[in-house]
Amino acid sequence: MTVLHNPVVRGFAPDPSMVRVGDRYYVATSSFEWFPTIPIHRSRDLAHWEYAGHVRGAVPGDSLAGVPDSGGIWAPSLSWDGERFWMTYSVVRSVGTPYFDADTYITTASDIGGKWSAPQRVVSHGFDPALFHDEGRLWLLNLQNDHRPGGRRFAGIVATELDRDTLAPAGPTHLLLQHERLVEGPKLVRRGDWYYLLLAEGGTGFEHGVLVARGRTVTGPYEVDDRPLLTSRDDLSVPLQKAGHGELVELPDGEWVLSHLAARPVLTPAGPRCTLGRETAVQPVTWDDADGWPRLRHGGWHPVVEVAVSPRSAAPPGQVAHSEEPLGWPWSSPRGYPDPSWADATTRPGWIRLRGRHGPESRWAHSLLAQRLTEHRAEVEVTVEARPLTFTQAAGLVLWYGADAYLGLDLTWAEPEGEEQRGQQWRDGGGRTALRLVERDEDVTREVAVVEVEFGAPVTMGATVDGADARFWYVRDGERVPVGPVLDFSRLSDDHGSRLRFTGAMAGIHAVDLVGAEFNADFGGFHLECTPPG
Structure with missing residues (x-):
């Protein structure tokens, strides 16, 4: 067993998307207006992480000039189809307006730290896209944005099947779920005969959480769990606040973990403030024998700082994330490369x-x-x-x-x-x-x-x-x-x-x-x- 200390990727590293390929774990995080675009970290034991590269060329022209602060690349989603890595993400050019002016792209690579293909724009319903690979079929999940006066900016989760070669729509867009609370960040995982849809719920502040829905087919219908899988919104004394935006990953021994974002607030007279931004954390998950829903292994829905996991592989402590480029990681620059x-x-x-x-x-x-x-x-x-x-x-x-x-x-x-x-x-x-x-x-x-x-x-x-x-x-x-x-x-x-x-x-x-x-x-x-x- 390995004991990890959350957050595992510390400092500004939000919206983690994690996959396992063999005995390696990879996590991609949002970069917003900063370069390098879409940093990727890797680990063998889920506790010690090192910088593994980034998606160079994620932004056409390698420029985000003119994009506002906290615009740019939101919530990338990393996946593996058995042969190559896939990354989908949105470039958001308007923040705080009804129109996000978001373009969704897909790029692929055979090596996580190697050359990524030229990004291809695909149907762009909103931000927070994700890809789901199922029996040779490729599905694009997305948030639907209704920009009209009186419309809901978070108007539900949709899915579109894509042609694997052309990335063009291979069928109609399906509405998977609408919910009374704000939901975004959809991720799909299949377990047995069920498709589990993980949703980032309640916005990305102190009300954040992970909600789960499930259905018998990709296109639904989906039933929603009657409790969150993860949140800290009901207790401000929990060390890891803003817990949400989760993704389930299966370990080699059949155990499961949840990657998610969290933040460590500083208490001030004006209230709690998270100066380090949102960070990447990991929680062990089990599946309820009675009803089949995923649950945190330690019980309840609050994230914990120290957890034991069994990833089978061991990694030496003290790995440091650096790039060999003269001005590479951990250096970053806004809206373009140095x-x-x-x-x-x-x-x-x-x-x-x-x-x-x-x-x-x-x-x-x-x-x-x-x-x-x-x-x-x-x-x-x-x-x-x-x-x-x-x-x-x-x-x-x-x-x-x-x-x-x-x-x-x-x-x-x-x-x-x-x-x-x-x-x-x-x-x-x-x-x-x-x-x-x-x-x-x-x-x-x-x-x-x-x-x-x-x-x-x-x-x-x-x-x-x-x-x-x-x-x-x-x-x-x-x-x-x-x-x-x-x-x-x-x-x-x-x-x-x-x-x-x-x-x-x-x-x-x-x-x-x-x-x-x-x-x-x-x-x-x-x-x-x-x-x-x-």
Whole structure:
């Protein structure tokens, strides 16, 4: 038996879709506006996971320019037909509107970390698609979206049989189920004479859950279980909140597990906030001998942190997820892949050189590299070397959720102390080089502190995160000097603000040049350390 500690993939890793192929387990998660698109992790024992690659080319043109925060790739579904891997997913280009403007794609690969086929668009009823392989037939499941005034945005679950070669519809679309509660994220599994339909229920916040329905045929009719398979919505003291979006996987010995998303909240005066985003967890499942419904092995419907599983294979502890690419995993960048020149070894080996582009609120060309925070206690540090000559040039360290939620400490230009902001005055030798600390909260950006530093000298700066608190600092004469007060890190969460948010907090580096787009900043010694509880 292996004891796993949930979440098994920690930090921003939502909407897990898990399959077993032989003695390997693979899980794909949502990437939203971030690249690399659709990260995939693998494991032999369900407890220790490592990065296995991603679906390169998932977005036509490798660009999500213009897509809003928390748009992009939603809820990929990974499957295996006995010969090759299949991935289906939606690219959502509108968030918070009746029209999701979603395109559903399918791509395949013989090797999980190899080349994926060019994505092919298929019928796109809504987001959260999934594929079901049954006796040589291929079915596409989807959420149906009714965009009309008075319509239900979550108007039921539909299924369309596809031609395996052309991926065109091979028959009519069938309505499988409509429910009084919001249901999405359909997944089908066959066991004996029953088809079990797993549904993400109640939205993806604290009301989330997994509901199960079953029928004798793929197209139904389906009866709904009278209780959830998984949820934590009835008890906010459960360590794993927002539990939902599940998928059943059979182990080699005939046992079953449920992969699902969950979140670990930080308690704040404003309520619980999940700064790490939604993460990937696993729960053992058994089948009720009396009525045939799946149930959590430990009883009830609450997820638990420590569980024992028997996957037959063993994996050494301490595997670390990294890519061999210079700016590969765990680095991520918004709306496109990093420019290869950022890691040009001939320029300055071991350093990253960012060329400034748009500002941090851009949906188009922001030069930003970031890594996921995986624990509530973390520390990040980097040395920045740059020569900003105007307030339109800046480079530094960011704690990032999105364009409307971030904290940043930038090396930039500022007016002489005491002089008001009136734009650049272009006086020779005027102004000063400064560290400028800002916080962005939806439509408001606030300057928190400005500290003068030496022009042209490298500056080592950092941030410490402890639960809901964040403190920025820089190094002067070998000592850490705080910049500004403690800031509210919990605003960098799914649960703060009035807009839909689906990702997670990250720490990274960025550069801005609003005028010339040619200002360069060098970053060395980037180090992010996340400390697990206990």
